[in-house]
Amino acid sequence: MIPLIHDFAGERVLVVGGGPVGARKARKFAREAEVVVLSPTFEADSYGGSQRLRAAPEPADAGDWLDRVDPVLVVAATDSGELNAAFEQAADERGLLSNRADYAGPRSPGHVVVPATVRDDPVVAAISTGSPSLSRHLRQELESTIRGAGGMADLTGSLRTELDHLDAETRRRALRAVVDSDAVWKALDTESSNPRQVATDVIADVTGDSL
Numbered sequence: 567m568i569p570l571i572h573d574f575a576g577e578r579v580l581v582v583g584g585g586p587v588g589a590r591k592a593r594k595f596a597r598e599a600e601v602v603v604l605s606p607t608f609e610a611d612s613y614g615g616s617q618r619l620r621a622a623p624e625p626a627d628a629g630d631w632l633d634r635v636d637p638v639l640v641v642a643a644t645d646s647g648e649l650n651a652a653f654e655q656a657a658d659e660r661g662l663l664s665n666r667a668d669y670a671g672p673r674s675p676g677h678v679v680v681p682a683t684v685r686d687d688p689v690v691a692a693i694s695t696g697s698p699s700l701s702r703h704l705r706q707e708l709e710s711t712i713r714g715a716g717g718m719a720d721l722t723g724s725l726r727t728e729l730d731h732l733d734a735e736t737r738r739r740a741l742r743a744v745v746d747s748d749a750v751w752k753a754l755d756t757e758s759s760n761p762r763q764v765a766t767d768v769i770a771d772v773t774g775d776s777l
Contacts, residue, residue, distance in 0.1 A: 580601075580602050588603060605621075623649065625651075628653045654674055663677075682701040685712075725741065747768045
């Protein structure tokens with residue numbers, strides 16, 4: 567498999583199944599997307615602000631529900647393999663992405679894996695191992711590693727614009743030096759420090775000029 571990142575802002579996701587797995591999937595996608603959860607019952611405390619539709623769809627109803635909700639992704643998370651397969655097939659027929667929580671067998675053309683993720687916005691790291699226990703362990707390990715990466719991404723993004731006057735190779739070296747600098751990372755983690763000034767000093771050492 568080749569991992570891809572998809573922006574779900576402004577998109578709609580249909581989660582079929584209101585149990586703990588469906589709730590977890592709904593919360594994950596509700597960070598960006600408009601999420602609709604379809605289920606006869608809702609067992610969890612939180613669905614991340616998703617819209618909940620109380621209904622008990624039959625396999626034959628899958629296509630009608632997709633036409634009605636019009637999602638870009640269908641998450642089949644019920645305890646019925648037959649119902650999950652029906653929604654997956656209906657999604658395939660409409661060229662939609664699908665994810666089955668009970669996946670065990672050949673993937674349909676539109677099947678996607680929803681990986682474990684670690685975030686420090688705008689940085690997102692995704693983990694897919696085929697083993698939920700291992701993915702959970704690696705996610706916990708990465709949480710401390712990635713802490714502060716969001717601030718570094720914001721900082722280097724703004725600096726890149728200010729370094730447009732440099733040739734491409736010098737700009738790459740300057741930004742690489744910022745990312746590699748322990749002093750900049752420490753400044754990002756210390757409220758009393760000025761990480762931008764520290765980064766500017768690092769860039770000056772590389773280019774011989776100050777911003």
